[in-house]
Amino acid sequence: MLRSLFLLLCFAMPLYAKDVIRLSVALEGPADFRSIQAALNSLPDNNQQAIISIAPGLYQEKLYLSRNKVALIGSGRDQTIIMIAELRQNWLKHHPNDWGSAVVNIRASDIALLSLTVHNSYGELTGDNEHQFAIRGFETATRIITDDCAVIAGGADTLSLWNKDDGMYYHRNCYFEGHTDMVCPRGWAFFTDSTFMNKKAYATLWHDGERAESQKMVVRNSHFDGVPGFMLGRRHYDAQFYLIDNTYSRNMADTPIFRHTYPTEPERNQANLWGDRYYFSHQDSNNSIYPWLASNLAKHPQALSAEHITAQWTFAGRWDPEAELAQLYLLLEQK
Template sequence: MKQLAFIIGLLAMGIAHSFGQPKAKLPVVVDAAGKGQFKTIQAAINSLPDSATADRVILIKNGTYNEKLFITKNHIVLKGESEKGVVITQDIARDIWRCQGNADDWGVATMNLRGSDITLQNLSVINGYGFHHKADTIVSCQVGSEPATQKAVKNTGHQMALRSFQTTRLKVLNCTFRALGGDTVSPWNAASGLFYFKDCTMEGGVDFYCPRGWAYAEGCTFICHSKEAAIWHDGSGNPDQKTVLVNCTFKGDEGFKLGRYHRESQFYLINCSFAATMANAPVFQAASSTGVKWGERVYYYNCHRTGGDFAWFANNLNKAKTAPVASQINAQWALDQQWNPMLN
């Protein structure tokens, strides 16, 4: 019996490789207070091999991490101890970043992604620029070989908490993303982006949730600090690309508009709730848009506004391609069966 108990104990600890089972890989622990393997999240990411076929888990203890993160590796899981307890924050204005001579957006966000198969869970990711800069900032702006000029950077300009590039199969659970300016959450991959958000809070200015590709958000809260538009979509990579929002809540400043688009897009809003402060303004094509060939594609089902509904978000799923019913609209449907985030 003692020998059997010993063997069971080895199996429980994940070290019974001599019995034909590989040793379990323990998560990497980050603790800003120094009680983990690393004090910074970026150091933990850098410690992992460049390639992998299975997820590598980084556990992040509660604390404030003043870091700008870069993730170029695949199969990374950043799992916080608690959503409000783990705060990753930087102050970055996209206009200043570009004026400093940076050719693209790599580094413009608090969290910058190029890897795929990434999971974020129980985190707060903040771009605090607009919250901390109350007045315009005057900067010397150098763009290419042109002579430098002075530029006034407003605290409501582009401020990204998350910006992705080639990333696909991004899963985000119980996370908060905050900025005062636009484009707070920018998962961008117009060719093959697959993005899943569940039970998240997103806050920002114009177009502060702006996926490119296929996106599904469920149970999320959107807080808008702009009278222009809260959500945006780019579905120009494929006629079936769409942004789907289910059981989501929208609130914000008096007169905020729900959404807009510049390029080909497709919106589905199912069982969503709108605050009384939302303007009587349908999702619209922006004046600066160069046109769309697939037409306006904005669909609603069972959405309601505090203080009374507007006619423009009446049920119209029957006008969408294949005329789907609300009960069949889930993550796999939204992502065109290309990925089931429930299996990861």
Template sequence: MRLVFILPFFTVLLLSLNSQAQKKIIVAKDGSGDFNSIQAAINSLDTNSSQTRCIYIKNGVYNEKIYLEKSNIILEGQDRSKTIITSSIARDEWRCIHNEDWGVATLNVDGNDITLKNLTITNSYGFDNDKERLVACAFDTLTHQKKIAKNGHQMALRTMAATRLKAINCHFRAFGGDTVSPWNVAEGLFYFKDCVMEGGVDFYCPRGWAWAENCEFIAHNGTAAIWHDGSKYEDSKSVLMNCSFKGYDGFLLGRYHRDAQIYLVNCNFADNMRDSAIYRVYVPTNTIQWGHRIYYFNCHRKAGDFAWFKNNLPEFIKPQEIKPSWVFGTKWKPEQP
């Protein structure tokens, strides 16, 4: 006599949901996956889901501008140096015919709980164009023209209202400014680990709360590498832990023109960095509410330390307390899968 076991309906449903959550959608240029474009894979997913969906991207160069408006998604590359998403976009030119930033980057994100892994994301405009261009510009109210430079704003990553975004072992590339622009000053929670970021002025410019660990920053040009906007809440902060900085001769570390709170801990600076501290740019319309909040601990330069990055943590902050949990509090635990 054969015994037949019938699982309760809710158990079957749970197993089915877990199976769907763990299934990877494969993207491959050669047609061996489920899709041959990343955008097509994203478009195939339900708009709303409480389950995390993983899109696994095989090695290849994907010439795509990505719009990611859905939540709970992992974009995971096969190999960071060989899984490349690239597009050529000058923000100044884009804004001549669009009255917003949606679409200005190679990867445009407006969904929550997004994880990026093992990817190179490039905005190639400044690498592709050596000469300044004059373009028609409908939104220029004076001349209806605009000069587009190779070192202007070029975003590889731009978030809109997104929060809880993680990037692990990713390379963000541009020649111009604002390469990595996770912007959500009210609710933005952003976590970067083992990443490389390169570009021009303010090429790492988070708004809200941000953590960058074991990251390398490479300045190609511009008046600052890093920037932060923490003007909405006094607690907002940007922490750079165990990071390194290098760039063109005389590159500058950082600046701000809105309320910022930046912590550099255990960081290494290249010998050719300019002897110039992170500085405030005066903008008459921006009121600095909480003062100059730029802090350093155990940062060094092989050729000799500059006086301005000596240890200056407030007495009530202990170095060992500076962890992701200190930045994000109870709002988010990015170290958890």
């Protein structure tokens, strides 16, 4: 009993750290700042956890996160909306790289986005559905959390977290909307209790796991929908998909997750070291709407069960985002 109490206290101690930085943003009324970026720019260059609370409103600004340990906390995904119209191709005409091509640009780690919407509206305004990022994570960004968020773009690559080497991402209770490869992580990614809405009759999910055989993309307890003929997923690189206890709209095409290759330009084909690794499990057999969706975890080399496929398993104990998120919510209660 005493040992259990000691462990509980040890877990709770960081939650009461007095050096947490708390800032507020509102378009009007009492607040520390009128823009989110101004609040970000004010943060000291140290290792303190920063919490930025954002009042309801439409914030028409790009965000640049280059400082670790920042949590942006909205007032609800229908209340706090961060929106800009930006096409990647247009941005690159005048800039040397992608830094700034998204609505939210991340070059930092231990970043959390909670209870807000990030929306790149370029496609809706122009009808151009090419690459337009809502959230773009760069090569050094890892341990990124989204919870109770909507992430929307009018084109391809809505949520692009692209740390190939050690990128780790956790997403819970979110809504994702976009076009081709609308959710396209590199590294390790875990999604749960979310909705994926694909506006184009092509691939929804994309994964790059070429740097390590253990890199994977897991989606649990979520729903896939979209326009008639939308596809579940594809890959260019070595990749690993786990789809566990999800539901699928009848609009989804009878097209298995596939490897994209270039028959007339074979030099463009990426390595295929580990072959096709697409795993499915369903408690309700009615969710296996096509033969290729049938439960096949028993054929996994480790003979996994659905209970094995957790966030901690996904990240092999290197990161516990659920404990981190619980701590963050406790901090929010200590206002």
